[in-house]
Amino acid sequence: MKRNLYAVSAASVVLMLGGPVAAAAAATADTARTAPAAAARVDVTAEAAIAAALKAHPGVVESVDRDGSVWHVDVISKDGKHAELKVDSAGGAVSKENQDDDDGDDRAPLLAAKVTAAEAAKAALAAHAGQVWSVNWDDDDDNGKRYWDVEVKTADGKTQNVHVDPASGKVIASNSDADDNDDDT
Structure with a gap:
């Protein structure tokens, strides 16, 4: 027992x-x-979003902005058509939001720029390590200067606003936005 x-x-x-x-x-x-x-799973970078958008709609990128899990990319084709595209930041899938005809007169400097949005992003990253959050063509109405405006989020949480010359690809101005209240994250 x-x-x-x-x-x-x-x-x-x-x-x-x-x-x-x-x-x-x-x-x-x-x-x-x-x-x-x-x-x-790898997040799609700004450069990859630009490449995906241009593959779907060839032309010149006017702007790329990250909004949560989506990149918004504006592309101007050589024939003046403007397309607003969305690129999924997780997988890179491209969808078209809108397309319209544009006279292109005001976009001639953009179409003639020697430095592309992707090249401007690379120049900004060379000056400030981090992640590109937006690249925008800026046609300054005040003094007629044109430049790429690149927003880089650095590892320390700051946002660097970098201006890149569209002819040379050199950084012409840079400033930090220490008060980073951007809700696009």
């Missing part, structure tokens, strides 16, 4: 300890299976 009691007690201990150990082992195996899938 004592032997049966010992056997039942031993079996109970194995079951009590074995259940949580088996559950932990199963959870570890499940985590190992799903971890590569989560690690494979």
Whole structure:
């Protein structure tokens, strides 16, 4: 009788300890299976969003702005058509929001610029390490200067506003926006 009691007690201990150990082992195996899938997700950069948009609608990028999980990209084609595209920041899928005909008269300087939006983004990143959040063509009405306005979010949480010359690709101005209350994140 004592032997049966010992056997039942031993079996109970194995079951009590074995259940949580088996559950932990199963959870570890499940985590190992799903971890590569989560690690494979890579956010689309501004440069990649520009490339995806231009593949879908060839032309010249006028602006690219990140809004949550979507990049908004405005493209002007050589024949003056303006397209507003959305690029998913998780996978890079492109969808067209709007397209219209444009006379193109006011966009002639943009179409003639030697430096593209993607090149302006690279120049801004060379000056300030971080992530490009927007690139916009700026046709300053006050003094007629034209430049690429690039917003870079740095690792320390600051926003750098960088102006890039559309002829040379050089950074011509840069300032920090320490009060980063941007709700586009």
